[in-house]
Every structure is written in C-alpha cells, then in structure tokens.
Amino acid sequence: MRSIDRKSLEKALETYRVLDEDGNLVGEEPSISDSTLVKMFEYMVRARVLDEWLLKLQRLGKVAIHAPNKGQEAIVGAVMPLRPEDWVFPSYRDLGVYLVRGMSEEEILDRALYNEDDPLKGSDFAIYGNRKYNMVPTPVPVGNQIPHAVGVAYAMKYRGEDLVTMVMFGDGATSRGDFHAGLNFAGVYRVPVIFVCENNGWAISVPFERQTRSPSIAFRGLAYGVDSIRVDGNDVLAMYTVAKQAIERARKDKEPYLIEMLTYRLGSHTTADDPSRYRSEEEVREMMRYEPLKRFKRYLVDKGLITESEADELYRRYSSYVEEAAKKALNKSPLPRDIFFYNVYSTLPWNLKMQLEEFREAIKTIEEFGLEVD
C-alpha cells in the first residue's frame, strides 16, 4: 500500500498549464527547440485541415462517418516526445496523433474511403492504425485498447527494452471495465505506460458530471497507485511538457503515468450526431475562446517563430494538398469483393473455404442477372 502525499493530490486536482487562453506564458516555459515548436504547430494545422476535409467528404456521401477532432489538436503535444519504436494506441478522435506517428493524409483518406490501398482492408469505420508506425488500430468499443496497452508495456519491460506505450481514450471510457482493469494492472506491475485521458467534457450527450462524481480523472488514477496529473489540454506546451516527463520517467523507472487532458470537443460527437439536442451554442462559442490553435499561434507569433500570414499560408497549403489527395483516393478501386474472408485466421478453415465457394456462386448469379447488391 502506498501513501498519498500532498503534492500528488495537488497535481491530480489542480490544472497544469503553461499558456493562458490568449497564448501568454503563465507557467514555466519549456525548453523546446524552435523547429520542434513550429513542427508542432504544423501538425495541429494539418489535423484541423484534415478534419474539415473528412467532414466535407462525409457530407458528400463519400466517407461513412467521421469523429471530428476540432478543439482537441493539442494531443499532438503528448505524442511528439515519443520515439518511433514506442507504441501508441490512439483513440478514434486523434487525427493529429496519426500524423505525428508518420501516417500521411493519403493513407488516412485511403482508410476513410476503404479503397484498395486501405491498410485495414475495409474492416471497420473511423479507425486508423498501422504496424509500420507502431500504432494499433482503435477498437470501436470504447476503452478496449486500455488493457492492451498495459500488456504491451509489460512485454517491453519483460524484454528489457527501454520503450514505452501510450494509450488515448475519452472521459466516457473511464467508466468501462477496461479502464479499471488496465489502470489496476499498470499499478500492480509497474509498467512503462502513459494513459492519456482526453477529457473533453462530453461522452456524446453525457456531461462529465453525469459520467462520474469523481473529483477528477487524475484523482482516480491515484486510486490505482498510478501517478497522475491534470493538464490544460488546450495548451499544447503543457501537454508536451507533461508528456515528455512522463515518458522519460516511464522509460527509466518503468512507472505508469496518467495524464488527464482537459479539453473540449468543439464539433459534433460524430457526423451522425446532433449536439444541439443536448448542449447550447453559447457553450460552444464560449469554449472557442480556449481553442488550442489560436492560442499556440499567438505564442509562436509573439516569439517570432511564425507570422500570421505564414500560418494562413500553411493552412491553405495543406488544404490544397488534402484536396489533391482526396481526389486521388476517390479514384482508386474498391477492395476485392471477397476481402472479408481473409485475415480472420492465418489460413482458411474448411467452413470458410466452403463459404467462399458459395460466395463465388452468388457473384456468378449476381452477374448473370445483373443484380444490384453492393
């Protein structure tokens, strides 16, 4: 049993920040190289642009569904301090994370459109991942990935490697058994995992106060013996600083860490949602004041690392870039029709072989009569 000291409690109940909502320094300035700072901003812009394009493609009926990330772009700060060999289990709302890990806009679009180049072979919607980037595709059932990340971290420690695992999930996910088990195992086995809870105030229509009466998610982390901190999650510098420390400690001391990222979802839950049913426009307008891009841009402009017009240019550049990429992705062929028979087992068991025959007969009939099915 561990005791709880005053300092741990404060970290779990107060909110760590570096910049205020206008981009003024209010905490200790982290020492981050200029190029990293600019890169960080660029990722955030790319995430914003891509988000807008996925929304557009969804409205055009090309993309099945999209979970907007607008307002939560500061998550890129949490992943940037990772090494490529570290593992990441992203959430479905983490466009910026995919980009930082090396995924291109092209690949994200191929995935969203599940065309012939979809690395996940048309398995599910609104999820992204690729072994190439040590980024495991998100399971749609909320929270499932949490204990997986802990297992991976255990295996890293077991192998004596100095790698870490990071896993993202929402505030709603903290109510699930997966969170409970994952945090508990991480505490008991002391493994190098960093939990990032993106507390955006809402789980679809359920506000945080109705999700839990806990003082904070970070406080809840302490209840598993996992050191935890609450961070202004719209302040990318705060996110970066805190994550960097957590990652270094995990790498060295094999200690888990929980970061509660206080943020706000400015868009709808997904493109299938209608937030006007449960929250006011005023709330959203008010929260726009705290959004992460504007704030960070101010800091960069004040620091002389970027000008307003350079920032605008960046946005425009990526917009045309994604437009091109979308055109290309839309022109690709669909996946083979029998794709879903593969990747269930490493080889086809006899019942799947028989069913594949039946499937081929059906295709013949479809073609014979020119039936419309797909």
Add this chain to the structure above:
Amino acid sequence: MRSIDRKSLEKALETYRVLDEDGNLVGEEPSISDSTLVKMFEYMVRARVLDEWLLKLQRLGKVAIHAPNKGQEAIVGAVMPLRPEDWVFPSYRDLGVYLVRGMSEEEILDRALYNEDDPLKGSDFAIYGNRKYNMVPTPVPVGNQIPHAVGVAYAMKYRGEDLVTMVMFGDGATSRGDFHAGLNFAGVYRVPVIFVCENNGWAISVPFERQTRSPSIAFRGLAYGVDSIRVDGNDVLAMYTVAKQAIERARKDKEPYLIEMLTYRLGSHTTADDPSRYRSEEEVREMMRYEPLKRFKRYLVDKGLITESEADELYRRYSSYVEEAAKKALNKSPLPRDIFFYNVYSTLPWNLKMQLEEFREAIKTIEEFGLEVD
C-alpha cells in the same frame, strides 16, 4: 466535480477503531444498549460455531464446499443497525450476516445440504439468501451483486421510501468491472447504498498488495465521489458505529458510503484450498492475536455484561444446537429429481417441456436397469 477535503482523506487512509486488540477502549465508546451488545456477541459466537460445523460436515463428505468465516465475524456489527425491510446482498463468507438477518442454523444447513427444504432449490453451492429476509442470494462470480445493490437502492429512492441497501464483497472483488460500475453509478445517482468491502488481506493466494497498488479501498471509494472510511474490521464496535452512521445518513440524505473493513481470513479460502502453499503458519498465528471474538469478549467481561463461563456456555449451547439441527437436516429427503427444470422461466417453454419428457424416459430406463447415476 467534488473537491476532496483533508478529513475525507484521513478517513480513507487511516483506520478507525474503538477497541484495541486486547479489548481495551481506545476510541470513543459508542452508546449501544447492553442487550444489543450481548446479542452482537451471541451472533458472533453462532457464526463461529456454525462455521466449525460446516467444516466438519464438509470433511464428512456431506457438504460440497464451505468458505470459512473465521476471523471475519465482526461483520455482524455492520448489519445489526439495519432494519428488516432494508436489503442486504451478502458475500459467501458471511455466516454472521445470514444469522442477523433472521436465517436460522436449520435453514443454513438445509441450504448447505440442498435437501428438500433448501429455499434455493439446489441451484448452487456455498450461497445463501431468502426473500423473506430481504437478502438476495450471492452470485458465485465475485462482485456481480455490487451493481444490483446500487439498482435496488435507486429503486428505493425512486419510490420515496426511507430504506437502504447494503452489499458485501471481498478485496479481490474490487478489481472487477462490477465494483467499478457499481461505485460509479452510486456516486452519480447518489443512492442509499452502503458498500462493505471485507478486506481480509487475501483473494485466495493473492495478497492485497498484488491485488492493487491503491493506497486503500476507501481511498478508491473517494475516487467515485463516494464517502469512504477504513475501519478495523476485527473490532465489532467500530464496525457497528461506522455502519450505523452510514446507514442513517444514507436513509436521510440518500448518500452512498463505502466501509473498508480491515480484517483477516484465519481459515482456508474454502475447504478446497490449501493455504500452506502461499502463506505461513506464523502469519496466521500472529493474526490470531487480533481476532474479533476474544477481543469483544474481553470488553464485555470488563463491562460486566458477560462472564467467561457464560461465554463458554453460549458456545457449548450453540454447538449442541447445531449438532441437532445437522442431524435433522441430514435426515431430510433430497429435492425432487426434476427440480432443475423449474425456476428457469415463469412457465416451461416448449423445448423444456420436450426435454422434461426425455428426462422422464431416462428415469424409466434408469429404474428399469437399476443404473447408478445420481
């Protein structure tokens, strides 16, 4: 979101007690009537005696399995302040609880032997409950009953009744999703439920430090916004005092409460267990010093409410009482052979009717050839 004050934290991290291990007052003496005090002791003795008898019957091959309660008898203190109309979800190790709720030794034996008078009709082993006493039979999967208790408490509040629900479970059970969901719902909906975690240091062979790295179960309760306290669970006066307050508050203010009862399992996990594989005899001998009966007896003797020889007599009286009851229970008939077809649905669906036919044919064959089956 709630804030956490110093006092809540202390309660959750320190250990409330009234008597020391020798029965000396070390805390504020609760005002409990003499007759209640003696009754409390009597329940503890009855639990101890019944425990010994169930062990004996198991060794004789009459009882399938038994989960000894030796060392945890102070749990009776938690239930005594309840009203009969309040609901209880006991754990499987709670002989004293069953007795306080009004179950007789006879009924417990009928249940353990699943004879014709078994109120649970031979459904499962080592569980006890009866609607008559508002005590729901324990599900064998550890922790399942926790969210049920929260639902019952919600229904009580919904109906505007001033009743409360109490639910018991072990330290191991706190690792399950049921605990996580139950505590969280209780916090969010503020329902009159009292959680009693019997932290006896072990979940079979897994010691508490390996079950969780949490500072305490009570601390974990706070992380759900549920007020929580840690109590010396071998001190029946402490248990009574704390439970009484929690019950009154729940009744009045509809506030949940968690009591972490720090105790120790002196016997084996169940009669199928062999504790010598994972813990030392010395540990058990050492823990015998803290056992609840001796301690409470000293207090009663010092207070002049009972003499040593009266206590011995009590023990002997219940021993012969249970011996008689066991004889009677052993002489009863078994349940009807087709008992398991009933109580699945309120009426038999057609497939069960057909299967009952098949069953009757099998019985005929068994009788025709004198086959041994049962």
Add this chain to the structure above:
Amino acid sequence: MPVMNMVQALNLALREEMERDDRVVVLGEDVGRRGGVFLVTEGLIDLFGEERVIDTPLTELGIVGFSIGLALYGLRPVAEIQFIDFVYEAFDQIYSNMARIRFRSGGMYTVPMVLRSPCCGGIKGGMHHSQSPESFFIHSTGLYVMMPSGPYDAKGMLKTAIRLDDPVIFLEPKSIYRVIKEEVPEEDYTIDLGKGKVVREGGDVTVVTWGAMVHLANQAADFIKEKLGVELEIIDLRTLYPYDKDLIIESLEKTGRLIIVHEAPKILGLGAEISAYIAEEHVDLLYGPIIRVTGYDTPFPLAHEKLYMPNVARIYNAVKRSLEF
C-alpha cells in the same frame, strides 16, 4: 390510424407503457436529452423526468447490472444498449445474473427487465455497428429473445416484453428503423411471445427468417417467382426464443423444403438450431437438405457488407439447390 416508422412505434410503446405503469423506467447511454442516438427515446425525458429516463455512464456492464437491481426491487426497467455490438462487457451480468437469478434463488426473485438494442447490418456500420448476436442470448438459457420486422409488430412486441415477468432481449434491426412504414394503432395491443407469422404464402419452399431479412426474403420471393415460377412461403419468427416450431412444421408439411435466412454467422446461428430440431424431430417431413443462407463465419465487414449478408442472389441459389432434390 396513423402511419409510423419503427422508431416512432417503439417510442409510442415506451410512452404508453410508462404512462400505464410507473414501474417502467428507461435507461441507457444518451437516452435522455439526446433521446437515444436513433431517437427511440425522444421526448420521454420531458414527459417523465430524469429520474425515470436515466442517462447512464458509459458502461454496458453497469447498465445491465444496475437494471437487474431495479428489476429485483420490482421496477420494470427498459435498458438500452446503444448498439448491440457493445453489449459484451455486460455479458457476465446478462448470462450469470439476468438469465439466472430466478434459478439461483429457487424462484424467489425475478428479473422483469427488457434489454433493447439496435442490431444487425445494412447501414455500412462495419465490424461494431452491424452484428446479430441472438445466438449468444438464446444459448444462455433463461432469457426470451425477440426481433420485430416492422412498426406494427415492434409496438406490440415491446409492450409484451415489458409486461413479461422474465427477462427479455429485444433486438431492433436498425436498417429498417425508418424505411418501413405501417399503420400503427394508438391503442393498446400486444403480440404473443413465441408466435411467428406467415408473411407470404407459397407452396414450394419454406423460408424461415426474421428482422430485416423478412423484407429481403420477400424481395427474393418476387425475383424467384419471376425467374423460376416457384412460390416461397415466408415465416417471420418474431420471437427467436422460444421460436414458433409449430408454424415451421405446418409449412413444411406443405413444402417439404426448408431454407433459413439470417444475418448472424452461419456457425451456430439460430438456423443451426432450427435445422437440428427438424433433423431430430421431423426428418420425415423433408424432401432434401435444409439450407442456411446467413452471414459468413467472419467478423462483420465494412467493405462489401451486402455481399457478406444474405442477398437475393444467395437466396435464389439456395432455392435452386433445394429444388434439385
């Protein structure tokens, strides 16, 4: 009589039952202000308040475990799982408790609750917004399982489910939530547990199916009639457990040929049980093989779901094969 879609009919059933009986409460993720992601519970919170229309934290285990408690105390909870694909966290509570408390308690305690949820494919929902897990509930024993195929049945069946003393899994094929419109009486009516319905008469081949597949079967029947001059008799089971064996036997007595169509994977889909039942008790009625047209034994895919699911071509092929005997 007003014309409604299934969402409206279900909403009406809930409203009427809540008005009729204050033991009925509704709970689940986003069922309150949001009215459910498909709006089945729309407006109920305004009528009945947040004590009776309860938004829950995001845990299916919690939703079911908590509902069991409500039901134990005598309420009649109607719990929503946002998509049935997310029910599995709750499987221990469903299997070990919802389905077993009556048995465990020797009949002293009952769990009169309904677990309702959108199910099945056809909306490009991918792996986790498309599944048909009825087999898991049926094999559990201790549960009733229902799936309506249209607004009229939906209203009557949900009312039946709410009034039963035993726990019910109520599955709603979301692909036809808004597609099928029917006249739905604004009066009280129920539809008996365990009663299927012949939705199309025909003398050649019996097709047993349920949910959205009823409409597919009908479409296939038109096509097959045109191409082969063969008449399908289509049975909509409606209750999946206990299913209406008598209706199947009656039809088989006429046709001697049986095809079962369902969206769930073939292996141990309910089709297996129906087929095995016939092969065990009524093998004499059969002219040939019992053919199953089902989801394939793979996860439900996002890509090419209409080829994964039963479709007209597959039913056509099955009928041809059935007639070969």
Add this chain to the structure above:
Amino acid sequence: MPVMNMVQALNLALREEMERDDRVVVLGEDVGRRGGVFLVTEGLIDLFGEERVIDTPLTELGIVGFSIGLALYGLRPVAEIQFIDFVYEAFDQIYSNMARIRFRSGGMYTVPMVLRSPCCGGIKGGMHHSQSPESFFIHSTGLYVMMPSGPYDAKGMLKTAIRLDDPVIFLEPKSIYRVIKEEVPEEDYTIDLGKGKVVREGGDVTVVTWGAMVHLANQAADFIKEKLGVELEIIDLRTLYPYDKDLIIESLEKTGRLIIVHEAPKILGLGAEISAYIAEEHVDLLYGPIIRVTGYDTPFPLAHEKLYMPNVARIYNAVKRSLEF
C-alpha cells in the same frame, strides 16, 4: 514412459514450452505460488520466476485484455481463467478483440494467445463451476477451440495451441483431471488442429462427442452392446472448431446413424451445428433423425447434476430411438 494424469500432462506441456520458447508466459488468478487451484501451473513460478508466471488481480476482463497486449507485442501468453464459468466478464475482450484484431488490422496484428480453463460438470460444482460454454467461442468466429479427453492428447494439444499464430480457447474437463491416467511421453509431440479421433470402432451408430463425455460414451457403448448387441462408433472431436467433419462423414457412410453427445445445453450447443451441417450437406447419408443427448436448456444445477448431464440411460434411449428408423 511415465504414467500421468491430465493435470500432470498439462503441467509438463507448459514447462516444456516455457523452456523451449521464452516468449511463453503464464498468467491468471492464483497461478503463481498457489500453482492454480487445480495445480496445473504448480512449480512453474519456481522455475521461471514471477515475471513469467504472473499472478493477476481478480478480473477476467483484465486477464484477457492484458494478455492480448502481451500477444500483440509478440509474446505467447497462456492465460488461465480459474473456472470457465468466470470468463464472461472478459467476453468483450474475447469477442471484440482476441477474435477480431487480426481482421480489424487487415492482418497486420495477430494475437497468438491461449486461454485455458477448467470446464464442464460432474464435480458437484453447481451453477458456476460446471459449465460448457464452447458455443459462445465457436459462434464468435476468429477463435480456435479445443478440448482434450485425456492426458496424452492434453499435452500434445496444448503444445499445438501455444504454437498457433491464432488465438485458441483451450477447455479442460476438470472432472477427468485426475481420473484418467495414461502413458505420456516426455518428448515433444503435437496433435494437429482440427483432427478428431475414432476412439471406438463400431458399425451401427456413430456417436460424436468430446471431453469427459468420451468416457461416458464408452461406458454407454459397453452397456448398449450388452443389452442391445449394437456397436457404437465413438468419435472424439478434440478440436471443436474447426471440427473434423471428414471423420464424421466417414463414419456416417458406414453407420447412417448419428448421435451427438455433449454437456452444454442443447439449444445451440455444438451438436446443433454438426447436425445442421449434416442436414445441409450430407442428408443422403442419414437413415433417420440426428439425435442430440446434451445438457438440458436450463442453468447447470447443483442438485442432481448427473441427471442433468448426459448419462448412460439417455444415450441408451437415444440409440434405441435411432435404430427405430
């Protein structure tokens, strides 16, 4: 060759695999110091340390979810569920992840793990220490399912399971853990996935079964031979998915009569699938009905479990009925 019971054979398999391959780790409740409640993992912690023989907190969801992570990273976890009756908390992790990560990731990630657990009845274990839930895993798709019926097979099959790249559910009939003793080589051998075994030859009726029921069927066969002069051919499936259809067909070609015996409830027990498969693809081989002798469609009872389970009388009656045709 040493004579061993199943517990010893399984223990030996684990030890050999852990010596052979340091990716193999063992985890579960009480698997360490305690050696598992049935002692299948006895002594392993002394040989391999607590990093490789991991006592877990009490959560099946956690055990499976964490094991999936280990497997994703390339280890070969062998996770124990103390009794398979407690697996249901983990069902979401099993169904939605263990069985689906390969598919979800387009084949990029695999989950080479074994989930092993004591199962089935016959020890007076009551509702929650007796169940046979293989149907749930088979219907999940994406998992292999195995159940040995003796020490020799147990060792070889567990080794096969550990070496497969796909996830395996490995069920161990606890009632025969210590009852059946056989010679078990101390050398390395495996038993192919998907291969059943004819354990008794006979020309009259084919009995398909697995696990402890293999021994019951044998007992029944002796009795039936004596009373009716009828010879049963008994097939031990060993792998439940994908089951050995060829062996069944081969036997049916000889006998034309099929009885399936299993402990799980009848409704959607694996018997249903086997029966439906034959009724769909090989109906011409049958002389009469396919009969299932199974657990009844109720929870597993404490009282009279031997009457609830298949027994000699029930198999005898089934054979008589089968021969009537």
